[in-house]
Amino acid sequence: MKKLINEPSDVVDEMLDGMVAAHPDEVRRLPDSNVLVRNDAPVDGKVAVVSGGGSGHEPTHAGYLGPGMLDGAAAGEVFTSPTADEVNEMIQACDAGKGVLNVVKNYEGDVMNFETAAELAEMESDVEVAEVVVNDDVAVEDSLYTSGRRGVCGTIFVHKVAGAMADRGEDLDEVQRVAQKVIDNVATMGTALTSCVTPEKGEPTFDLGEEEIELGIGIHGEPGVERTEMMPADEITERLTERVLDDLNPESGAEVATIVNGMGGTPLMELYIVNRKLQSLLDERDLTTWDAWVGDYMTSLDMQGCSVTVLVLDDELKELLSHPADTPALKVR
Amino acid sequence: MKKLINEPSDVVDEMLDGMVAAHPDEVRRLPDSNVLVRNDAPVDGKVAVVSGGGSGHEPTHAGYLGPGMLDGAAAGEVFTSPTADEVNEMIQACDAGKGVLNVVKNYEGDVMNFETAAELAEMESDVEVAEVVVNDDVAVEDSLYTSGRRGVCGTIFVHKVAGAMADRGEDLDEVQRVAQKVIDNVATMGTALTSCVTPEKGEPTFDLGEEEIELGIGIHGEPGVERTEMMPADEITERLTERVLDDLNPESGAEVATIVNGMGGTPLMELYIVNRKLQSLLDERDLTTWDAWVGDYMTSLDMQGCSVTVLVLDDELKELLSHPADTPALKVR
Numbered sequence: 001m002k003k004l005i006n007e008p009s010d011v012v013d014e015m016l017d018g019m020v021a022a023h024p025d026e027v028r029r030l031p032d033s034n035v036l037v038r039n040d041a042p043v044d045g046k047v048a049v050v051s052g053g054g055s056g057h058e059p060t061h062a063g064y065l066g067p068g069m070l071d072g073a074a075a076g077e078v079f080t081s082p083t084a085d086e087v088n089e090m091i092q093a094c095d096a097g098k099g100v101l102n103v104v105k106n107y108e109g110d111v112m113n114f115e116t117a118a119e120l121a122e123m124e125s126d127v128e129v130a131e132v133v134v135n136d137d138v139a140v141e142d143s144l145y146t147s148g149r150r151g152v153c154g155t156i157f158v159h160k161v162a163g164a165m166a167d168r169g170e171d172l173d174e175v176q177r178v179a180q181k182v183i184d185n186v187a188t189m190g191t192a193l194t195s196c197v198t199p200e201k202g203e204p205t206f207d208l209g210e211e212e213i214e215l216g217i218g219i220h221g222e223p224g225v226e227r228t229e230m231m232p233a234d235e236i237t238e239r240l241t242e243r244v245l246d247d248l249n250p251e252s253g254a255e256v257a258t259i260v261n262g263m264g265g266t267p268l269m270e271l272y273i274v275n276r277k278l279q280s281l282l283d284e285r286d287l288t289t290w291d292a293w294v295g296d297y298m299t300s301l302d303m304q305g306c307s308v309t310v311l312v313l314d315d316e317l318k319e320l321l322s323h324p325a326d327t328p329a330l331k332v333r
Numbered sequence: 334m335k336k337l338i339n340e341p342s343d344v345v346d347e348m349l350d351g352m353v354a355a356h357p358d359e360v361r362r363l364p365d366s367n368v369l370v371r372n373d374a375p376v377d378g379k380v381a382v383v384s385g386g387g388s389g390h391e392p393t394h395a396g397y398l399g400p401g402m403l404d405g406a407a408a409g410e411v412f413t414s415p416t417a418d419e420v421n422e423m424i425q426a427c428d429a430g431k432g433v434l435n436v437v438k439n440y441e442g443d444v445m446n447f448e449t450a451a452e453l454a455e456m457e458s459d460v461e462v463a464e465v466v467v468n469d470d471v472a473v474e475d476s477l478y479t480s481g482r483r484g485v486c487g488t489i490f491v492h493k494v495a496g497a498m499a500d501r502g503e504d505l506d507e508v509q510r511v512a513q514k515v516i517d518n519v520a521t522m523g524t525a526l527t528s529c530v531t532p533e534k535g536e537p538t539f540d541l542g543e544e545e546i547e548l549g550i551g552i553h554g555e556p557g558v559e560r561t562e563m564m565p566a567d568e569i570t571e572r573l574t575e576r577v578l579d580d581l582n583p584e585s586g587a588e589v590a591t592i593v594n595g596m597g598g599t600p601l602m603e604l605y606i607v608n609r610k611l612q613s614l615l616d617e618r619d620l621t622t623w624d625a626w627v628g629d630y631m632t633s634l635d636m637q638g639c640s641v642t643v644l645v646l647d648d649e650l651k652e653l654l655s656h657p658a659d660t661p662a663l664k665v666r
Contacts, residue, residue, distance in 0.1 A: 002526040002527070002543075002544075002546065002563050002637065003526075003566075003603055004526070004566040004569065004603035004604070004606060004607055004638075004639060005565070005566050005603060005606055006565045006566050006567055006606070007565075011602065011606065014605075014606045014609050015602050015605040015606050016605075017609045018604075018605030018606055018607070018608040018609030018610075018612075019605050019608075021608055021609055021612040021613075021622075021625065022593075022605065022612075022625045022626070022627045023625075055602065056600075056602065058600065058605070059601055063601075193335040193336075193337070194335070210335075211335075213335065230335050232338070232339040232340075233336075233338050233339050234339050236337065260355075264601075265598045265599075265600070265635065265637075266337065266598075266635070267389075267391065267597040267598070267632060267634050267635050268391040268392055268597075268629065268632065269348045269388065269391045269634070270338060271337070271351075272348040272349075272351030272352050272391070273337060273338055273339070273344065273347045273351050274337055274351070275351040275352075275354055276347050276348075276350045276351035276354055279351075279354040279355075289354075292354065292355045293355070294351070294352075294355045296601065296629075299601065301600050301602070302598065302599070304335065304598075304635070305337075306337060326666060331664040331666065333659060333664065
């Protein structure tokens with residue numbers, strides 16, 4: 001399998017340097033570390049919002065560094081949690097004395113290392129750390145790397161909302177409260193048309209036939225709920241959307257924000273075709289789309305496929321989603 | 334080959350509806366047409382900048398509709414020029430009395446249909462139309478669909494600069510002048526790791542072995558300059574960059590803007606790895622990168638690969654690149 005890489009063991013290191021080379025005014029890399037932070041971190045007068053996880057999900061998470069979103073992003077090796085030491089470094093580099101919110105996707109390694117890091121940072125520098133764990137994937141209750149639901153693309157809404165609240169100068173409790181509000185009101189489900197190929201292995205993580213797809217796939221190629229034959233985009237979109245809406249069970253007339261997220265190898269053309277059907281399904285359920293995002297927000301290397309995310313809104317969440325953000329991967333004016 | 338589509342013959346129609354559903358406040362579709370325009374078109378007091386071409390290159394071109402960039406984008410079927418009638422419709426829908434600049438990529442069908450459309454618009458409604466033809470691909474002099482060099486990703490810099498000049502209220506001559514200045518100072522070369530697969534055919538457009546790549550590929554899978562064995566990303570980047578810089582021959586100390594563009598199926602991780610090497614090569618040549626873009630700007634369906642674009646800058650071009658833009662695919666604050 002061909003990839004634009006050099007040594008497989010260097011991909012994360014070289015990618016991080018390439019990100020800094022693309023955005024030198026916006027992000028910097030901590031010395032001898034796979035942590036990127038906002039160039040101006042720590043930012044006086046605000047709570048810091050940080051995240052991280054395995055690499056291979058770009059632009060997640062470092063693409064969301066900047067005013068109105070994240071202060072720090074710790075990158076592990078491909079599909080591997082960042083170490084507790086690196087997360088600790090990140091927390092301390094971002095804290096401006098008002099505390100730090102860890103936004104953690106629900107994978108056992110991430111949860112463990114972020115918790116250890118929070119204890120270290122509290123012990124070493126008296127940093128106040130709060131945490132939220134995102135578990136928006138409605139496909140499976142437990143999986144290969146999780147107990148409880150996995151954290152996937154809904155995490156980007158958490159970054160946006162918590163980052164906005166922090167940017168307003170609110171305190172750590174408030175930033176944590178709105179992050180949790182997003183988590184309580186967001187759901188996602190994905191599908192894979194092809195497996196991803198990790199740089200180290202160089203071969204598909206799992207086998208999927210020429211006419212097969214996997215519904216409910218995780219972002220590391222973990223098994224989903226069902227392997228089924230290929231279907232038209234409209235039918236796939238229906239299957240994903242129904243399950244997401246069954247989980248959320250929004251009231252008729254509710255306003256929502258949506259993401260049609262590409263898994264890394266899917267052209268934008270196909271994502272727009274999925275979005276067309278998603279929006280018509282929401283309309284049929286008497287839901288009003290207040291904002292619709294379409295693109296690659298949380299990928300799985302070169303996997304072909306997509307996920308559908310729905311967030312049920314209230315006035316506070318709409319205000320925070322509208323708050324300006326200026327990051328490499330997401331700009332809101 | 335699996336794709337998130339319904340009927341292959343419906344992909345363009347459904348994609349355009351999906352784009353409007355994602356950006357209803359920003360773009361609208363002309364009735365019974367594959368033309369999208371800015372929601373507020375025609376915009377009083379400014380020259381209109383329009384473009385278009387075959388579909389399959391998303392976010393090109395409709396992703397660049399909005400303040401500071403394009404007023405109209407005509408979408409043909411996949412890899413097929415839009416009709417002269419649709420381009421004519423677009424020109425007339427966007428003209429606010431100050432004239433229209435057609436930004437055309439150098440493919441025979443596009444050039445012919447945009448020229449016919451300009452004549453029709455002038456005849457029917459007395460619209461003043463000017464044109465620039467983008468031919469930034471340094472790979473081959475003539476190709477399957479062109480006499481002269483092909484127009485590829487450098488076109489996005491033309492959209493940005495011409496759109497900024499128009500947004501400032503300058504006249505048609507001035508907007509055309511700066512568009513041509515970009516064309517005279519930009520060069521691009523691409524590579525394919527895999528072929529694209531068109532929805533109609535459902536099979537690779539060309540065969541490329543498991544250990545082969547094609548250097549100098551076009552955005553429709555047209556042959557490049559050389560089929561060679563797979564190389565590390567650094568070596569590929571060197572080959573592309575050298576050829577681009579040989580063509581431009583910038584003075585030592587010059588400032589440049591760059592694009593590492595994904596072809597649709599390449600993960601962002603790999604594009605950043607290419608960007609890292611590109612920036613170090615520019616540095617070695619004593620060139621200063623003033624701005625570096627990394628992402629999917631002009632794709633070729635699901636093709637894996639990338640292109641490298643370099644634009645040599647002067648103060649005017651820097652000012653125009655910095656001018657605000659607010660489009661689905663590119664936002665400059």
